[in-house]
Amino acid sequence: MLDTPGFVEITPTADIRVARHGNRAKCLQRLIRMDLPVPQTVALSFDTVRGIAEGHLPDLATLIALFEGQPKLLSVRSSSEAADWGGPNAVLNIGMNDRAHAWLSNTLGEKAADRIYLRFIRSFAIEVMRLDEEAFAEAETPAIARDVYEAEIDAPFPQAIADQLAAVLRSMARAWEGTSARLLRQAQGAPADAGLGLVVQRMAQGMGPGQSGAGVVQFVDPATGDPQVTGRYMGQSMGREALRRREKAIYLTRDPRGASLQEMLPEVYTELLEIGARCRERLREEMQVEFTIDQGRLAVLDAVRCPREARASVAIATALARDGIIPRAEALLRVAPGTLSHLLHRQIDPAAERRVIARGVAASPGAAAGRIVFDSAAAQAALARDEPCILVRRETTPDDVRGMHAADAVLTERGGSTSHAAMIARGLGLPCVTGATGLTISYRNRQVRLPDGSTLTEGDVITVDGSSGQVLSGKVATNEPALDGAFGDLMAWSDAVRDIGVRANADTVADATLSRTFGVDGIGLCRTEHMFFDEGRLTVMREMIFAETGPDRAAALERLLPMQRADFTELFGLMSGLPVCIRLLDPPLHEFLPSGPEGVQALAEALDRPLSEVRARIDAMQEYNPMLGMRGVRLGIALPEIYEMQARAIFEATVAAQAAGHDVHPEIMIPLVTAHREVELVKRRIDGVAGAVRDESGTDFRYDVGVMVETPRAALRAGEIAETSAFLSFGTNDLTQMTYGLSRDDAGRFMSAYVNEGVYPEDPFGTLDIDGVGELLLLGASRGRKARPDIVLGLCGEHGGQADSIAFCRLAGFDYVSCSPFRVPVAKLAAAQATLMASKHAAAHKPKA
Template identity: 60%
Template structure:
């Protein structure tokens, strides 16, 4: 094909060879509207290869363009038609083809003022956007604005304003093609998920003028609420009628009956009825809720375009479910239309997008949802506020394990430091609390009890709103939308369960977590972190007594006080999960996390333990480690202080007996953390087996259990075959595995991670999205070697990646049995798992 000749323009008819891949989404949508017999103006599609050739500088023959003006009004518009609507494109150019001759004719038809307005609008648009002239020179107003604009154009270009419609169109096409190919446009569409070299089609359409006698005007109409998705006619109509019914001049009308003023439904009921009919037809034939752009000329409608209704997460779920319930799309397609992360917006309160926002600062959106509360700067202050029934936001530089009680008492968490897998982020997601970490430019002053943010100083007790979905911190109380756990949400997840896919369990440390997991239909508990149970105010003294013990016997005495509490914890979990599997991780963190580090806390501890302050200080210093994440924790603690794991194993087995007597037999799954050598597993297994035998004898009953390993070190992944010989299951803890593989601290990485991602060092934050090339290779190696040794072994992921849709897709393809994530991420994981299964089936059909 000679690319200098643009005869490749295709008139959009029902039988024309218009395809989305070649002509873009808008051209294909217009063809569908034409096939529905909707009154669409004459339209032509330029294929992507032609537009690309124009951008490359190929010459256009004007004769090849004249036919687009011949059958219509003499005016055309040019609109972008990218492959995906969300990729955007250059702005639409209207009224191409206006010249002195057509202007004179329009003066007779619609009056000089209206004709002048059309001509002036195009001259200004052409001068600024096509000829790239100074906008200030064309800010013309007044009665003689048009001749002044024409003179200004000629003065700047040394040529009169082009009178040949074909020349105008050629220049518009060239400008739009080059704009799409420019560096700014490339960056913008990459930010929207489009490839930098994404193609662009263009649509040239005859102009339907909203001018003349009778009812005239232009507007848009849609048939659902963009926030809720409920049926509701909304939009606008700008009338240009000179008839008595509407009044003289231009005015904006409501679409439906409205007490505040005239509506299109009142003034032109037949026209309004046609629009409703068009909307119903578009929904059924285009299989989507559409916004229709239309023009009315003398009471006659022209449908200019139809685009997918822009919608929030709540509306997206309701629309997808409604289309499937009405038989317009299959249930599996409804599942594929909902972005899994969007479900987070339905689980929590959200800031109403229609409400004003008084923005203070921004941070990392670490846990979704929104909450309003008074600022508190310590865990103790949070607990006091909760006791008074006052909602509060816990604000810290960064949270530490002893802040968990304060987090439980708060409605949201805001920290100065941290990343998406920092302590605050992980705990908040587990609790279902909105959380923002790494907030830009905030400073917490504990001495003066103030928070400085965005140039403002706030005091403890001032009210703020945090939006954990967007990362925005707002002053005062913002309008909130309630959670939307309605029948649409339930129906979508029911369809997800029917679609199958990788199993989904929950990380649950408390009975409250377990109840949430059951409510969201998790298939069990994949990770119960027992250390979180020790931070309770009633248990912390016994824990500290154990830490200060000088002998194994003294440690056993202290742990004996904790045993009944642990047994009760596990019994409750088993009863709540009612026969579903429960995986309990043995004690993992270093002991120093249970001790205070400031002078006031050390003094209180010395007083409570009746010890000299110097002894307490020395003990705390002795437990300090240069890098506690790589020090005395996990299985290392369990081997050097076996009394801890002995107590926990006994609590688990006694709870197993107690819960089994009340319901179905319980088969607990005990997980050993931070393993790196097979011998560690053997040592722990021998002691756990001994405790199990003792409990069987004491309780005179039998039970079974499974022992497995949490794979968190690169060595454990590489030696998974050896470890699998002594394990019933392997659960990859991808949080620590990522830390150790990269040599990164997940708590500190937030300080530079944004820069690394922006500069392409990492494509994504590896703590947020599983690194499939590095950490993923360790997972694949571990799976392969473990299954070679033990083909029936259960393999899972229980890190925060377990709730990430991309990571779930990887686990599905790698043959994992299940993923486990925070309870409030279970619906997200269930939908992502269903989508992975559907994609696998579709791929199998295509193959």
């Protein structure tokens, strides 16, 4: 073995390291240690490849001399630190020249020699010298291809193996340093200065006489992860030709559709199965193996982590853990939390043809197809006909919630990842694309204009892919979600590891039922306003809004009381034994009023009031900036009857649920707090209602009152606010909006430009801003805990389902995070991973005894 500063032959004892030579080089060494038939291989380090890119070649004469046999034909493959970071394509048969062609003509036959030489000239010309592929399309012999090359380059085709190898190494090294390659690997999580290693390997020909060829095999189904031999083999071929030319390849296992390797070479097939089993046990992973057969003899060229879809990723990790090959902790760390989103929703079939007609923000995962509708009435009519539909809006408001319940997906012209449409869609498990670029909706014409100028009308069929942000033409095939045993195992193992709670944002019994299915730790946010948008309740709510005096408001609210009480009673029964945090009414009252002429007319009829009076009252209630106007706690102070009714509904439901044998723990949350005095005023009234219900029912019950910290001032004055609050729940959607001075509904229009220009590293509504908003969380948490050590800290914004946010909250000492039901599994896995990574970090920095 020769070890130089630039390269090292891969042997069982060579100093090969992933951080120096890359993932592929280390994997090949492991295969060699397993005594598998791996051709002789040399590894070039990251530093060597950087030097090559700068024009400093290693000692190629010494490198080439390491290889034995004649003719010396070599391949070069990339070896990045992580397999997902990619790298330049492999180049095969380096060293093929006139002399090698003559040698192979005598040993393999002239036809095989011609094929090898022709393939190398084409590959060298196109992949290495960057010549136009079209120029070589009609070259059917090596001589013609060489003439084309020499005409294009105006120089002879290189015959010396050192010259060919030098050109290949330079080309691959420089390609890695290119802008496109750098951006692609950075998208996969690679640092900007990530290194590339290269491996030079003696060719194992699959072009010899008799049973010779090449193939690729893996031992699990790439879609499901179930044990299954998949792949192809092709006689008289090299590399991955069997996968590219499937029409000429044969199956590996017996198959009624055609010939198979198992029938042709049963001993080799059995050897491949043994190799797969050994790789799984020794490499602790399901591998895809590239192999050649030379006159019946097997050679293993490479083994990489087998490609897999989301479901297979979970199945493989859990199967390896169940079989004792990896610890459960490692299985948890191997699955990216976002992967679980693909398991919980229907997804576009990977084999389906896509025709993208618009793109926007991937606001809620999953995919659905249906006919376009433009309002809630049309969506509900489609539901009555059992006809799938897509609700298309400029942007949604609370008045659209009924239509969203009826629709199969939502598409909006405006908005971002935390807009109203996005948040409600995630809660409902609806696919949603918001802020679709170039989309123009005309409600009058019942049409939507696409970016290319074409139009779609109501009733046309589209497919919304909320996982990618794409809108597709027509109905595209989808795959159903798969919550099998592997998913259950992963959730159970996550629960056993994580040390921070995961609650759900659940507004309805359906939300709570789904959350309970996912093993949630309680409800962290129940938005009571969504309970008022049912048709029967909305009319009563509007009567209350139009009431002139406190007694008139109280009379209308008296009719809403039994409805809210019934909602809470059912919710408490379903969540028995778990905390339920109920947010008192938050949005401005104008959101409950109609805006269109038909809606205003209907309201006037329902209230039996003149149309002009109703219209004037609606106009009078409009605010310049309603999201910073009379909403949240301001409603509770200005119109106290609303919060008093809600408190009574909560307490009477508590009494009813306790009588039914349920363990009830309601938490009442006051929204949009900015001052300690606000909490005092509202809490005093809530406590008064609690006392009255206790006296009337003769039943005692427990409850907590806390606040939603969603204004910067509330975070800064958390010490004072905590004095009368049992918990602080940080609502990072509004807190981010107010900290940045950005509208979360409108920021999507320019956010991509801001991120691309480096103004913000990420969209702060999609990824928690640790530096800015995070500092407010830390200040609020520390000041709250200092004033009241037993105070409960939670995060209930959409960031609660994001992995980095969960890790941050855990380090900040939060008790729980809360997110939409369909993000609960993602949050649970992310919480478990954060706990495991923190334990690893602590162990690594533990002082030695």
